[in-house]
Amino acid sequence: MLISDLKGGLFKYEVKDYYAILGLPISANPKDIRLRYLKLAYQLHPDTNQAETKENREKASTILSKLVNPAYENLYKDKLRKECQLIFSEISMRLAPMAKEMTLSGEIPKKLLREEANFNKMYQDLIETLAKEQYQDLSKLAVKIGLLSELNMIYLVRQKQGELGKVMGGGSSNVEPKIAVSEPIITAAPEQSGNTGVSQQVEEKEEKVPVSRLEKLISSAKNHIEQFNPDAALFDLREAVKIDANSAVAHAMLGSVYLLQNNLPYGRIHINKAVGIDSNNPTVKKAQEELKQKEKKSSTGKTDGKKTESKGSDKEKSKDKKGKKEPPKIFGIPLW
Known part of the structure; x- marks a missing residue:
């Protein structure tokens, strides 16, 4: 067995x-x-x-x-x-x-x-x-x-x-989790009057649009990446995909950070996930291009060392080439 x-x-x-x-x-x-x-x-x-x-x-x-x-x-x-x-x-x-x-x-x-x-x-x-x-x-x-x-x-x-x-703020474990989306405050246009104080308060309310936790985490991760702090960005983005497993931007950025850390398997998983969610998103396209370049460099390195490998490892490579058409793997295990 x-x-x-x-x-x-x-x-x-x-x-x-x-x-x-x-x-x-x-x-x-x-x-x-x-x-x-x-x-x-x-x-x-x-x-x-x-x-x-x-x-x-x-x-x-x-x-x-x-x-x-x-x-x-x-x-x-x-x-x-x-x-x-x-x-x-x-x-x-x-x-x-x-x-x-x-x-x-x-x-x-x-x-x-x-x-x-x-x-x-x-x-x-x-x-x-x-x-x-x-x-x-x-x-x-x-x-x-x-x-x-x-x-x-x-x-x-x-x-x-x-x-x-x-x-998401609690709730029963049997209820399908839903992403809380912040909605802008909609206010009626103030009547024309001489009360400028009221109109000013309305304008302030319109400007203070709530920002969701997901957006804050993604924004924070972008700042960390710009400051060359991938570990901190990784922490933020992991939290982001927990909040919304279908966020193409969060998965794409998480995959890019993994690529920065030379972790190709994890990078591939999250970038492919992002492509499956929204392949037209600019962040996703950028991450996809980064993945292609990384995979190209990786395959080039394998080709250079081909002469020194045994027949057994050649068979393993052929399996790897076939595996690229299958779902992504971590530790040899197809993830989905």
């Missing part, structure tokens, strides 16, 4: 849920991850596996090497775990508005989706219960991992809805 064989939960959206493979909640810390891995490794390793037949022992060994070991490697190391969390944040941003339309496989995830008062406790308890029997029958492992991943998916979506609710 390979990770690519898993189809339930987040895997359905081509996101690798390493937490589900290990039978862990999204909130698991490095200590929890290591303890769970050691338990599974003991259970599946050829020297300690309790399977009665040779076929089952070989199957357990394959699952350990193809599923459990990669999951542990991607979660125990801080850098790789943070990349996984970033992917989760992106996919939950996409799924949050569609929570009520998600297709779930059984009553257990549906029950969690309906829960309000004790959501976190129920989530933890369900993960723990399923994890106890997850690797007992390896013929049902794919189904169990899919079920665990559905629980993780619901947790991520509920968490994202909560974040968006706070940004």
